[in-house]
Amino acid sequence: MSPNWIEQFQGLASLDASIKSLMTQKSNIISYAKNSVIFGSGKAPDHFLLLLEGTVRVQQLSEAGREIVLYRVHAGQSCVLTTACLLAYEDYAAEGIAESEVKAMALPRVVFNQLIAQSDEFRRFVFSAYSRRMTDLFAVIEDIAFQRMDIRLAQKLLELVDEDAQIKSTHQKMAAELGSAREVISRLLQEFQRRNWIAQSRGTIKLLNRGEIKKLATTNS
Amino acid sequence: MSPNWIEQFQGLASLDASIKSLMTQKSNIISYAKNSVIFGSGKAPDHFLLLLEGTVRVQQLSEAGREIVLYRVHAGQSCVLTTACLLAYEDYAAEGIAESEVKAMALPRVVFNQLIAQSDEFRRFVFSAYSRRMTDLFAVIEDIAFQRMDIRLAQKLLELVDEDAQIKSTHQKMAAELGSAREVISRLLQEFQRRNWIAQSRGTIKLLNRGEIKKLATTNS
DNA sequence: CGCATTTTAGTAACAATGTCACAGAAGAAT
DNA sequence: ATTCTTCTGTGACATTGTTACTAAAATGCG
CATH class of the missing domain: 1.10.10.10 (Winged helix-like DNA-binding domain superfamily/Winged helix DNA-binding domain)
Structure with missing residues (x-):
């Protein structure tokens, strides 16, 4: 991967050069086959994921076997639910499916923590991503309900x-x-x-x- | 307020003494009258809120004037949506209402950032709170839909x-x-x-x- | 107090959505 | 070609939402 993959991500482009190089050095690319489960039903990756290519569909399953799509993570976005799994050790009723061949940069937990601690910019990026998904969920709720x-x-x-x-x-x-x-x-x-x-x-x-x-x-x- | 209000919060009790004293010194108590709007419809507090007493009802409003309750924030919990407003500068369709007289510790943004940067423990507390609310929202969606x-x-x-x-x-x-x-x-x-x-x-x-x-x-x- | 006003609850008819139990049609596999 | 599986169509009925009211209970005021 070229070291300037970071530029794809709105909100990361303006990071310090030192931070950027830390990210590039400590991360590695992970690929997921189409239709593979990225998180959910017990399994969670222990990395922070930044999507380079493809789409991840995040959906909710009911016990009765019915489904509903919550949102999609596209290239240039991060997958906050994996972060959540990463940090909070909670398990979710939701799961993430690769809708196509997916490539992502994976930051190990230690590096993620380091970045959060060091960079105001990175922190904002992560919290923004959370907020964005919350907003998506609000929209879903409003739609379903009304x-x-x-x-x-x-x-x-x-x-x-x-x-x-x-x-x-x-x-x-x-x-x-x-x-x-x-x-x-x-x-x-x-x-x-x-x-x-x-x-x-x-x-x-x-x-x-x-x-x-x-x-x-x-x-x- | 006695300086050991922190002990009320699961996840903060084991913070370093230095961090605790920072929190206690730099925070102040805010009160909200029953039925007052804590965030939503344009207004957002510029502080991180830790609820000491009372309950905050977080609800969604539709344009047609219909409502749905998303979750409640109780004493001993933090209000992540204000955090989100704080950091991501997004505005939400949701609003938070004081269901009773509410008292909360308010951490200024600067202190919040400092704590996130310095304390692994505090970071985990904040992300856990986010995850918890996400889970709540998933439950709401599942209920409404199925x-x-x-x-x-x-x-x-x-x-x-x-x-x-x-x-x-x-x-x-x-x-x-x-x-x-x-x-x-x-x-x-x-x-x-x-x-x-x-x-x-x-x-x-x-x-x-x-x-x-x-x-x-x-x-x- | 009595009377008007506001808020809350009850009702009936109908529309929209969800559920159940099928039947038939289009592809896939052998 | 025949079987098998998956996808779509259909009708009856249950649940939920909408509309347009009426009635009852609290509130306020002269």
């Missing part, structure tokens, strides 16, 4: 759509994104299809009228 | 009941606790009443059969 499902689904479609205007996902997975039931999602997607907003085929949803979907997604918010 | 309302209501009744087996709250406030609607709560409470689990009068709910309520509250969990 937002209509058709609006949430429209938002999710826009969030997950790829460059070909498609979403490669089953109804079941979309339901897990929103913490809903498959039948509910099928019903709503069928209504969207009836309005010619989308076209469906097994495992993929194609957006035909992004304008109308966006209009629904932004009603009352 | 749990039946009658079960959640039963749990809430047991959580809020006082030493006289009563809850002093209106249906509206109970609905806000659970992020539901007043009518829904009225309906459920009426059913509980029909089963002789509770007695109701304007503004108070009395628990008559805690056993059955607990049985419901612990179904499938």
Whole structure:
């Protein structure tokens, strides 16, 4: 890894050169295969993770086997839940899954502590990351509690759509994104299809009228 | 305040004497009147708060004016959201309300930073507090998304009941606790009443059969 | 005190979402 | 081609949320 990977991270770029070199020297790259579990269900890495490539999906599992996606960690962001595991020795109901091949810089706990102690800047970076995730969780709570499902689904479609205007996902997975039931999602997607907003085929949803979907997604918010 | 207020806080008791004296000297007591807003809607205190007496209710407001209670900060705990405001300069959709007369030790930002830098112990205390709240939020999300309302209501009744087996709250406030609607709560409470689990009068709910309520509250969990 | 006002609770009809129990269709595997 | 698995569609029904009211209980005031 080139030593200037740090520059990718907003909030770390302005660190002292000495701090930067400490980070670069004491860290190493970890790779995770697609769909591998990065933390959760007992296992937690003992490093502070800074994501270089790929995406980590953080999701909650209920005992009944239902799921809901909490947020995603993208390249250039840190994974605060691993930090939490690292420092607080708590275990979580949440788990982190590599959504694609993931590469991350891993800082050993000792180095992490050293940085926190030495650098005001690094400290701010870490706390900001925490705050950001808290905010994400607040948004999730507000959505689940108060937002209509058709609006949430429209938002999710826009969030997950790829460059070909498609979403490669089953109804079941979309339901897990929103913490809903498959039948509910099928019903709503069928209504969207009836309005010619989308076209469906097994495992993929194609957006035909992004304008109308966006209009629904932004009603009352 | 006697200088050994620190001992109230699990996780701070084992700090070095020098650190403790720093804390005691540089902090001062802040009081909040019942129902005053401690943070939220633009205002944030510029101090790290350690609660000595009283309870702070942290809740989320939606634009539509609906509410949901996220968690409560009790005496002996710290208020991490103010920390977050302090360090990350983000503003939140959440707000903290003094549920009773509240007394707290307030550490100025500079001292907070100093402590984080100097003390491994203090650092762990702060990160633990963050983790704890994250866990609380996960629990809230799981409840809202997957749990039946009658079960959640039963749990809430047991959580809020006082030493006289009563809850002093209106249906509206109970609905806000659970992020539901007043009518829904009225309906459920009426059913509980029909089963002789509770007695109701304007503004108070009395628990008559805690056993059955607990049985419901612990179904499938 | 009696009367108006405000707050709290009850009700019914309906809409939205979740659950259950299936059936059928599309791919995958053999 | 046939079986098997996964994905989607469907209808009936239960739960929760919404709307639009009414009624009852506390509060305040002349």
